[in-house]
Amino acid sequence: MWIIPYICLYLLFNCISAASILSTGTCQLQGRFKLNGMYQDGDLLLGGLFEVHFLTVFPELSFRAEPEPPYCEQFDIASFQQAQAMVFAIDEINKNPSLLPNITLGYHLYDNCVTLGMAFRAAIALISGTEESLTNLNCTGPPPVIGIVGDSNSTPSIAISSVLGLFRVPIVSYYATCSCLSDRKKYPSFFRTIPSDAFQVQAMVKILRHFEWTWVGLIYSDDDYGIYAAQSFHQYVQLFGGCVAFSEILPLDNDRRDIKRIVQVIQSSTARVVVVVSTSSYLLPLMDEVAQQNVTGRQWIASEAWTSNPVFHSPRFLPFLRGTLGFTIRRVEMQGLHDFLLRLHPDNDPRNNMVRIFWENMFKCRFETGGREIEGEKMCTGQEDLSSTDTAYSDVSDLRASYNVYKTVYALAHALHDLMQCEEERGPFSGNSCADIKNLQPWQLVHYLQKVNFTTGFGDHVSFDKNGDALAIYDVVNWQPSFDGSIIVRTVGVVDEAATGKVLTLDEDALYWNFETRKPPRSVCSESCPPGTRRAMRKGLPVCCFDCLPCADGKISNTTDAIECTLCPDEFWSNPEKDRCVPKEVEFLSYEEPLGISLTTASLLGTCFCVLVMLIFAHHRNTPIVRANNSELSFLLLLSLKLCFLCVLLFIGRPQLWTCQLRHAMFGISFVLCISSILVKTMVVIAIFKSSRPESKGAMKWFGAAQQRGTVLVLTALQVAICVVWLSNASPTPHKNSQYVSSKIVYECAIGSVAGFAVLLGYIGFLAAVSFFLAFMARNLPDNFNEAKFITFSMLIFCAVWIAFVPAYVSSPGKYAVAVEIFAILASSFGLLVAIFAPKCYIILLHPERNTKKAIMGRAIENK
Secondary structure, eight states, rough: OOOOHHHHHHHHHHHHHHHHHHHHEEEEOOOOOOOEEEOOOOEEEEEEEEEOEEEOOOOOOOSOOOOOOOOEEEEEEEHHEEEEHHHHHHHHHOOOOOOTTTOOOOEEEEEEEEHHHHHHHHHHHHHHHOOSSOTTTTSSOOOOOEEOOOOOOOHHHHHEEEHHHGTOOOEESOOOOOOOOOOOOTTTTEEEOOOOOOHHHHHHHHHHHHTTOOEEEEEOOOOOOOOHHOOOOOOOHHHHOEEEEEEEEEOTTTTTTHHHHHHHHHHHOOOOOEEEEEOOOHHHHHHHHHHHHOOOOOOOEEEEHHHTTGGGOSGGGGGHHHEEEEEOOBBBBBBBBHHHHHHHHHGOTTOOOOHHHHHHHHHHHHBBBTTOTTSSOOOSSOOOGGGGOTTTTOOTTTSSSSHHHHHHHHHHHHHHHHHOOTTTSSBGGHHHHHHHHGGGGGGHHHHHHTEEEEEESSOOOOEBTTSSSOOOOEEEEEEOOOEEEEEEEEEEEEEEEEEESEEEEEEGGOOOSTTOOOOOOOOSSOOOOOEEEEEEEOTOOTTTTEEEEETTTTOOOOOOSSOEEEEEETEEEEOOOOOEEEEEEEEEESSSHHHHHHHHHHHHHHHHHHHHHHHHHHHHTTHHHHHHHHHHHHHHHHHHHHHHHGGGGGGGSSSOOHHHHHHHHHHHHHHHHHHHHHHHHHHHHHHHHHTTSSTTTGGGSSOHHHHHHHHHHHHHHHHHHHHHHHHHHOEEEEEESSSTTTTEEEEEOOOOOOOHHHHHHHHHHHHHHHHHHHHHHGGGOOTOOOOHHHHHHHHHHHHHHHHHHHHHHHOTTTHHHHHHHHHHHHHHHHHHHHHHHHHHHHHHHHGGGSSSSSHHHHHHHTOO
């Protein structure tokens, strides 16, 4: 309920105040800010905000009396020169008959003391005026100033533009670089003649990329300038694969404890490159601590805000800051400025207390106050001469910020000039009207300022993009030691946004490096991964900290710092260095390798032995031992063994379609012919001895020569039929197999049909088993006639070899499976050849006396 009486009292008070104003007809100024400034009257006034003092002191509040106004300390002569550059530009324009003819420009300049509160007060004073009373209650007419040059810092520019932008008052900054000010929706009347931080950050990242610095530290001030720049820096660094080793904020109050902590972080970090985005006022205490702690071995990257500040160029900072790379706005020599600066004198305009403060700081004197000398200070005589001083104020050899002020004033002047050239009924405003120069509104000037396009007398082009930003261009400078022990700033390159081709240009031969090697430092968290390896991120660390792992077999990386390894195509494999794919080694059992040579030799030796035995048997074909063992079957068996030995040659060499088809067919048919001959031979032996018994005298009629040939032919034809069916339906073909060894291609013969191959081997095994069984049954024949025993032993060898073949074949990889099969063929063939024919050849050649019918039949003892 207490709110209602409060509202009533509030409305009553407002009504009384309004009635008082209406009765007097004027608005009274309720308070006045104490601001240092310079003034000059003119037809149109330009405002200016400059940081002439470093520090603002706020008196202690007692809440018992009216607070005393704050005051500024620590005069900045270089910044005062920038303010004088504005005065010089206005004076030059007023003398130029072709620019703003019949219009005299004036100015109101204020000192912002590098404090947001003071800067905001100064801006309000510029736009609202400082008159004691206001008689125009409708608040119509032109404002005291039509545009403002400044502020130099980003934070005050943001605050001022946020308010004055509502009234479309043009604000053109010469030094505020925060990228946030490019937002046209928030700051519709803000312009600047210095590039945005976004481009400066890009320029920094280009330097980092150029020298391959991926592990860098970042220090930034806790204000809009530093925070926005740091955010952009993080984003751009991540884009090129780098990362920030540490991020530290320079405290606004410059707390020594925080500064010591920041320096300790710099010392302990492995990063050799430190980027500092800060203004000079925040940075100076940090650099004092760096000098005190003797922090060396660091490459400093300086933002534009402190690169050219002479306070850091003293011999005290030389051991630590020489070699610093920084960015500055373009420099120029402004003719006439030097003489203009030397003509400054407080007697020319006693109202300009900023000039008086400058003079007192230059000559360490005081002007008379109240007709008396200030105690402890000498009096200013008024005869002091600026030409005898050698200070930053009169030094025009390295004009950068001052030249930006000069361009800013000319941008406003050209906008006014274009506004005055407007022709009636062809104007840009409503009804095709033009602006009235006698009642000019700031928002009308904004329209022309957006379209400004001119070239200064020093050859620099000035224009603004849609966001109010100037063309981005920076000089890259290097801090180098001079002969007198101080630091000189030398231009070593340029970063030009409008440049075609290479945006960054550096003269590396002109660079000075503050390291023993006199070369750029190496600043990486992890060294680059060479080709053949890939990057593996370290858990819990930034992306530029990684380990280099070799690519797996079959994968390669042919670039530096590859994220992943690439899989080689099917018929390719990685080389030992894992940096390129090479054709896989094709493996097959060849005639050139030792194993192939050995098996070929064994095959040919077996063939030769068969031929030799055939010759021996042919030569002694009429002897009892040859005739008693059925010479026709013996020759047929030798022929089949010869074919078995020769079929080995089909298994050696590069697989081809015809060799794949013939090798197993010839192998199967040859062995069936061989086993069939042995089977029939065994049956004949058994039949002979059974026919000797009275009860089995007719047994031999079933085992005549024709029946023997027919049996062998039928058994062999059945194997031929199996091979024909197999080859017709699923013929073996050459096949490149990578399953055994991934790094090689095993060139082999795919059997086509496992069932066909199994039937072929099974049929051979069946005949061998029957032969073995029959031979085993004939073991009780007379001792001297031991043909059945030889057959039994040969079949035992044969079966043992092929039973062992199956697991050995399955478990052998690649060409060794073929070698196992060849070995089984050779072993079984030699087993049959030696077991059956070696004893006979032994008797024929070495014991011909035993090659008689009696000896064979075992009847020699009975005839005695």
